[in-house]
Amino acid sequence: MTADLLTTVAAPGVRARRRPVTLVTCLVILGLALFAALFGHLLYPSATQVNVLQAQLPPGSPGHLLGTDQLGRDIVALSVAGTASTLIGPLVVAGGSMLLGTFFGLLAGFWQGKTDFLLSRLTDLLLALPVVLLGVVVAGIFGASYWWTTVLLIVVFAPYDIRIVRAGVIEQVTKPYVESARLLRLSPWRIMLRHLLVNLWPLERTNFLLNYANAIIAMSALSFLGVGVQQGTANWGRQLIDGEQILFSNPAASIAPAVLIIVVACAVNLLADALNADDRKAAGR
């Protein structure tokens, strides 16, 4: 016990210098992304305006650092303006799926038995659905709307969250502190919210951030297939698909959004890692 305690306390000292750098870099990247998402349309109000005379300019053209696409839209302006639609939908996806996952995961893990059986089979069923096909079908029925795609992704992501939360709950409920709460005849809701949820928080947070990174990619991929975002909207995924057609005249048209997606997704993942490492440190207090 003493030995454990000391290792966990001591370990950060060894790596103390490296983690803040990663953490700060991630926070700067995400801060910039947030800024662009909130104020991008103010910086470049005419980012989506078509200007056919200036179409397909290569990178480095005067006034267009990364050139333009086939509709003559500036790549830099379009990318900044597209931040909001690229990043907000996934945020809703990750948040919504966390809420569903927490709610049903707690129910299944806490009550087990029949509740668990029903919920687990339902999640199995959802897990078996092919995402892309489902996206195309939903788009066919409701139209290729951004918010319908968001809802679809919540439904697709939630089963994983339910499983993860359920596993976390099952691990916790046999611990004496939960059994003591049961013996005090506390209400199940109180046990779940006041005792289980706080101890599941590191798991939830990590999962939320991982989901967010995945949702950015999933949404971009669906936009790439023309499902998520309407044509003409500023969106990184949309830019990827449109840029493919002019890959040779202006490669930056698809490379720029691709790099942005990768950078933001990585920043989110590394942030999750950094927070987890801090948690392990705190756990050994």
Place this chain on the structure above:
Amino acid sequence: MIVAERAERAEVRAESLTVTGPAGDIVRDLSFSIRLGQTLGIVGESGSGKSLTAKAVSGLLPAGLHATGTVAIAGTDVALPGSPQAWRKLRGAGVTLLLQDPFTSLSPVHRCGDQIAWTLQARIGRQAKGTRKEIRAKVIQHLDEVNLPAIVARRYPGELSGGMRQRAAIAAALAASPRLLIADEPTTALDASNQKDVLELLASLQREHGMAMVLISHDLGLVRGVTDEVLVMYAGLAVEQGPTAAVLSKPVHPYTAGLQASDPPMDRRLQRLIVIPGRVPEPGRRPAGCSFADRCSMASAACRRAEPRLEPAADGRAVACFNSRGPIALAAPAAVDERWQRGDDAPLLRAHHVVKSFAGQLALHGVSIEVHNGESVGIVGESGSGKTTLARCIAGLERPDSGEILYRGTTLTRERRTANQIQVVFQDPYSALNPKMRIGAAIAEALRTSRSERPRTVADLLDMVGLPAAFVRRYPSELSGGERQRVAIARSLAPDPELLICDESVSALDVSVQAQILNLLSDLRQELGLSLLFISHDLAVVRQISDAIYVIQAGRIVESGLTRDVLRAPRQGYTRRLITAVSQ
């Protein structure tokens, strides 16, 4: 010259061993030597630095800790911390570490035979195919040495019982023919009867192999029986060191005397157990002068000014104390008259023919017990005997397959259970409290379930279990094991239960803390008129706290009666075995 060298080769030495962590020194300037074929016991409360001494001597300190000093094993010197190459040469044939928990020290996904074979291969080198048969034969030979059948070689650790697993771990440790075996609490995870066997096995193997052994334990009885020399550690320092017989029977240092005195006897029930008040100070927070001064009854002003060094004392020992000049007479507290009669009143709790099975395996074969008002009843048995399952059925944490739990004459169903009937204090103080909840909040939450007209306050409850009111703002991780267990007791008392079930509640604690908690429980019992159901494998502990006991074996009650009568004149072989295992 040759003689000196021979002497050098025939012993294991550690000189000025110091282990430093981020908060300060954890082990300070520790020196000892053991001749081959002899055993050194290291005793002390948790937090005294025993285990880290073992890790430092085997070169296995966790990252972030730094060791200085010298370790010399049979003629090979290593200046700590020592290079990886130096340690690789010394580990295995030089020094092997045997750990407490056989569940984690063996790899769960490899067969036991393979794990013993690795050690052999590392020693003789991976040679041509011809040796594979030899290695197999050797593995079986090593298993035979620890009294395990050859078939165990093909078993996974998960398929063995705790005792068999620890034997397999010993076989793997000895396959390297070490000169020094360090056993860190090797029997703590085992039942009393297994403990004795494993310990005897270790002692006989040590004689046969002519190894030096370091036995680290919090159990003084165990150390007394097996070791030649003993080293008593407190807050990282050696406070008393010398021949076991002298040190443990005539302790000179007040700490050694305190440890001795807080070990409960099995042959009588004491009015009050002797305790060492307080707790071991953490590294970096040690007081100036003698680290033990704050807890010492003999402390004087001099003790707080300077730190005593080890100095030679009677019977070839060394003691670090300014004030104690001779053996401290161990106080013999008055024994209690245990004549006690069960009342004629209706029992508070009656478990009637409780049957419980897990996955088709019967854990309880129709067990019936009774607890009367204000009574303390013990349930003793080995692990796997069903004692915890019975407690869980009574508390409502498991649903019995058949049978009844009657409380004040009415059958308890899920709906009829309330918080002010039965509460439980669990074994492990580390998981008994919600790590994310402050102590104050945890007790306040429990208090809200009280139906009393004069509800207590959080401060009342903390005071009742002997903790300062300032603890309300602390998180469990800021508390020691004993303090956490006190908080757990305070929380379980908050709803004013009539029956408190203690499920091995003191077995994870140091003897000194164990005595504190046992005293606390008997005080609370008198003060509150509480009834206790005390579940334990430790008969000496049960003797101190229980009026009547039930002995449970393989899911059946095999003997019951007044504690004194059962322990004095057991009628069943099983009970006799439990008793001899403890008294050795």
